[in-house]
Amino acid sequence: MKVEIDTELCHGHGRCYMLAPEVFDADDRGHGLVLAPSPPAELEAKARLAAANCPEHAITVTD
Amino acid sequence: MQDTATTGDGIHMEVGAAFGAEAAACPQPVFKMLREHAPVLKVPGGVIISRKADIDEAFRRPEVFSSNADALNIGNIRPLIPLQIDPPDHVRYRRLLDPLFAPKKMAALESRTAALVNRQIDRFVGRGGCDLVPEFTIPLPSEVFLTMFGLPLEELETFLRMKDGIIRPPGEPDEQAAHRRATADEMYAYFNTVLDARSVEPRDDILSGFLQVEDLTREEVLDICFLLMIAGLDTVTASLDCFFAYLAQHPSDRDQLVADPSLIPNAIEELFRWETPVTGVPRIAVQDMELGGTEVKAGDQVMVLLGAANTDDAEFPDADRVDFGREVNRHLAFGGGVHRCLGSHLARLELRVALREFHARIPDYRLAPGTVLEYTSGIRSLASLPLVWEA
Numbered sequence: 001m002k003v004e005i006d007t008e009l010c011h012g013h014g015r016c017y018m019l020a021p022e023v024f025d026a027d028d029r030g031h032g033l034v035l036a037p038s039p040p041a042e043l044e045a046k047a048r049l050a051a052a053n054c055p056e057h058a059i060t061v062t063d
Numbered sequence: 064m065q066d067t068a069t070t071g072d073g074i075h076m077e078v079g080a081a082f083g084a085e086a087a088a089c090p091q092p093v094f095k096m097l098r099e100h101a102p103v104l105k106v107p108g109g110v111i112i113s114r115k116a117d118i119d120e121a122f123r124r125p126e127v128f129s130s131n132a133d134a135l136n137i138g139n140i141r142p143l144i145p146l147q148i149d150p151p152d153h154v155r156y157r158r159l160l161d162p163l164f165a166p167k168k169m170a171a172l173e174s175r176t177a178a179l180v181n182r183q184i185d186r187f188v189g190r191g192g193c194d195l196v197p198e199f200t201i202p203l204p205s206e207v208f209l210t211m212f213g214l215p216l217e218e219l220e221t222f223l224r225m226k227d228g229i230i231r232p233p234g235e236p237d238e239q240a241a242h243r244r245a246t247a248d249e250m251y252a253y254f255n256t257v258l259d260a261r262s263v264e265p266r267d268d269i270l271s272g273f274l275q276v277e278d279l280t281r282e283e284v285l286d287i288c289f290l291l292m293i294a295g296l297d298t299v300t301a302s303l304d305c306f307f308a309y310l311a312q313h314p315s316d317r318d319q320l321v322a323d324p325s326l327i328p329n330a331i332e333e334l335f336r337w338e339t340p341v342t343g344v345p346r347i348a349v350q351d352m353e354l355g356g357t358e359v360k361a362g363d364q365v366m367v368l369l370g371a372a373n374t375d376d377a378e379f380p381d382a383d384r385v386d387f388g389r390e391v392n393r394h395l396a397f398g399g400g401v402h403r404c405l406g407s408h409l410a411r412l413e414l415r416v417a418l419r420e421f422h423a424r425i426p427d428y429r430l431a432p433g434t435v436l437e438y439t440s441g442i443r444s445l446a447s448l449p450l451v452w453e454a
Contacts, residue, residue: 011399011400011401011403012161012165012403013397013399013403013407014166014407014408014411015332017166018328026165026166026167028161028162028165029157029158029161029162029165030161030162030164030165030166030167030408031161049390049391052390052391052393053391053392053393054393055393055394055395055399056399056400057393
């Protein structure tokens with residue numbers, strides 16, 4: 001799995017790092033950062049959950 | 064409600080009536096009617112938009128849907144920063160301000176917020192009841208602000224008077240405008256004095272933080288303070304009002320939070336979705352366009368109905384059901400796009416700490432018998448929320 005954030009679309013709602021802190025973190029502004037761009041299998045569901053909850057549709061998860 | 068929404072003037076009257084007190088208490092059916100029958104509703108001066116897809120579009124195009132000072136004037140002499148600044152200048156302000164309101168900064172306020180919450184609860188817990196609005200939901204956000212600003216809690220009355228002077232000035236419309244202007248002058252002067260003190264003797268507070276940001280002029284800092292006062296207090300009060308009123312009337316939902324406080328963060332997101340305490344945010348169309356088959360002219364106001372987006376079943380399966388276990392929740396209670404609420408991380412912290420501490424100490428409560436809740440429209444706050452419990 002590959003996880004990416006479109007930094008043009010991210011506006012710092014903070015849903016991703018709240019829901020999946022193992023995969024995402026916050027930068028100094030509170031915008032999302034990908035911590036684990038290729039997360040291990042046990043974190044894939046969490047990465048998908050975070051992507052599904054991004055209000056700006058800024059996260060892409062590809063298999 | 065009658066289904067007369069599809070015909071011309073009928074909709075204006077229908078929606079005008081619908082947005083009265085009854086709809087503020089229970090707005091979701093009105094939102095549904097709008098989405099289904101008049102998703103881009105013409106009103107004097109502009110349109111109201113209510114479908115999630117159109118609202119996403121408006122938030123993604125700030126160059127067309129402007130948030131400039133024409134969208135809202137409330138006594139300020141210059142644009143409110145950053146709300147009334149459009150890109151590209153807006154980007155500069157958010158780069159400077161976002162770090163001061165980032166989640167990691169807010170986390171440092173958690174223990175002090177918990178102490179403030181418990182200080183309020185101490186006063187009424189043994190009484191077996193309280194009016195939560197004057198005793199909790201109004202003072203708490205202002206006390207958190209005072210703490211952030213490094214000001215003593217004794218300033219509470221001054222704070223409340225200044226924000227109310229802007230948000231709900233007394234009297235007839237022309238008197239209200241004069242009252243707002245006078246309050247605005249007082250507020251600029253008040254913060255100027257405090258900022259003078261902080262520039263001589265910086266402290267570990269957000270005002271000192273503003274002064275340490277290079278390139279922010281004193282006027283800009285004052286404009287930021289003005290925005291924080293009007294955007295960061297009543298909105299949190301309204302959220303506390305809406306959430307506690309919901310939980311008082313839905314004991315089985317409340318019991319879930321009491322039994323497992325780890326559900327609170329997700330429950331807060333669901334309550335933000337369902338209650339949407341800030342019903343809508345205004346934008347100004349900067350060019351002629353067509354929206355959902357309706358003509359919108361340059362200069363028209365576009366009222367973005369956040370509560371309608373948040374209950375749109377095209378986005379949310381089973382949108383009319385409040386489900387604290389809802390897994391996918393792209394709600395827009397904090398707006399979206401470049402103007403996403405600057406204080407959203409602070410608001411979440413205050414709500415989370417308030418719900419956690421309150422339910423740990425008062426797990427079982429209900430509305431006082433005979434209570435009829437009266438919500439204000441726009442920002443859905445309550446004048447009174449009388450609760451009772453076994454002391």
